[in-house]
Amino acid sequence: MTRARPILMRIAQVIPVVVGVVIISFILTRALPGDPAAYFAGDAADEASIAEVRAKLGLDEPLPIQFLYYVGDLLRGDLGQSLTTGQSVAADLAQRLPASLELTLCALILSCGFAIPLGVLAATRPGSWVDHLCRVLVTAGVSMPTFFTGVVLVYVFYYLAGIAPSPLGRLDFIYLEPERVTGFFLIDSLLAGDFETFFAACRQLILPALTLALFTLAPIARMTRAAMLQSLSSDFIRTARAAGLRRRKVLFGYAFRNAMLPVVTTLGMVFSFTLGANVLVEKVFAWPGIGSYAVEALVASDYAAVQGFVLAMALLFVVLNLVIDLTYTAIDPRIGFGSR
């Protein structure tokens, strides 16, 4: 039972953060340019109908009461109506979230699969060509604007090489969307046993995922290298080597497991950047996720949709940080949350 307490404490720490997020998002909603009531009533509205809309939206109440209304709406899962799609924002977001998650997760898997081995190799062979490659990639990676990387990849692989399909969405129009089970095309098409659609979805996915992966590569590789270097130079590694343990055992059993902790922390931060970069990448590749939904809403001044998106992203990020902190206890049982 000693393990359960710190976990519960950590979960309790989420509450003030969620309250803060909701307050900020309420402030952002109230800061709409102009009068929200006049905005929602439409251009042709006269004074009387604007006042009616104001009363209906609760905008004539004092701010604390309005805040309670807002929280009440949120608790019922009501993020307001989108003006462009005519549906509720929550339904729109739920509809489009799998596309974004599929892209983000594939990108993160891709970049971890490359960055972590690269960082480990660079740390075990300082000064070698792997180390230099790692340094060049890290420095270039943090300077590359994501949207620019995407545009360059489209030019090279679609226009010049002709390998990639046109950068328009999740599936070429000649294929039918697989039946919606999870909303992830890769999983749904496999569940339906439709390998042709699976490969078509893969082909559409690879360039945007690569763009995002290149963006996240730098921080992960940098952190892995630094953490491995520190871990390899510590006393317990020297002891393990002196005790005659095999190189592989020392490297992966001892050094790598200890180096994973800061890497997992970095992953949380990287995910924050990825959620932002997602918006840009989705715009470049016309990917029908929540990022491009927010961009369309911004262009159309559909503020309810934008604020719903911001709030949903923040909550997603809070939950993710919680999950990362909890996985700590799985990786490293020494961690206690009470001290922090």
Place this chain on the structure above:
Amino acid sequence: MSIAETHRRQSTLDHIVYVLRDNPVTLVAFAMFAVLILAAVFGPSLVPYDPLASDATKALQPPSAAHWFGTDNLGRDVFSRVVVATRLDLLISVAAVALSFLVGSALGAAAGYWGGWLDAGLSRILDTIMAFPLFVLAMGIVAALGNTIENIIYATAIINLPFYARLVRAEVNIRRESGFVLAAKISGNSNLRVLALHIFPNALPPMMVQVSLNLGWAILNAAGLSFIGLGVRPPTAEWGIMVAEGANFIVSGEWWLALFPGAALMLAVFTFNLLGDGLRDIVDPRRRT
């Protein structure tokens, strides 16, 4: 100037020369920074064409001797537009970083010096800001405040604020009880004077590194916002919006529209990142990577 002071100046200068000689990359970064500043200050008066003048007969020409970076879909000279955009891009990021530097310093120093509810309240607010994915928060702020360049600056400043405030708070907090601070207080200096003139200057070196690393990030952020159509409006020349406009032509092979502004953006960010790393070597040799 006393002998000891001359000696200290000398050794600081020696240290900078030593670091620069040891790391020529930092020297290159300073040179690139100078080029950027020159382009921002003198660019608009040096460029060969008017960045806004369109000429339908010369639309979408590839790079040539007359148009070094080619022309865009309205026949505007891409080279002139890329150079002229330097001023606006640097202006947005410098203004945003300066704003978060000033506000962050004041808030962080007060919280670190006096502590108490001020510290607790500020920490809560900063934690809440950091709980948002920052680019997404910037989008939300611009959407709420209105779609203008000033609001891009405010949004970028707000999302950068926590980094400065936390740094200053930590630097001030560890020195609050130290000997030189007590000595200054006993000599009759007011709290504000001790904080501003005795403690805060100690936080400046790490702050400078943060500023330099942050500038690159602020440029990326502002360009990203204008890439999705916020803030800067066409036909204004700005790197992010130029890449966005050029992206429509990349699928038909007109690469020069998006490539050159994108490369300029990358170069600027790269310069600030190198500069930040170089400054860190000068300021704090232990944290060299």
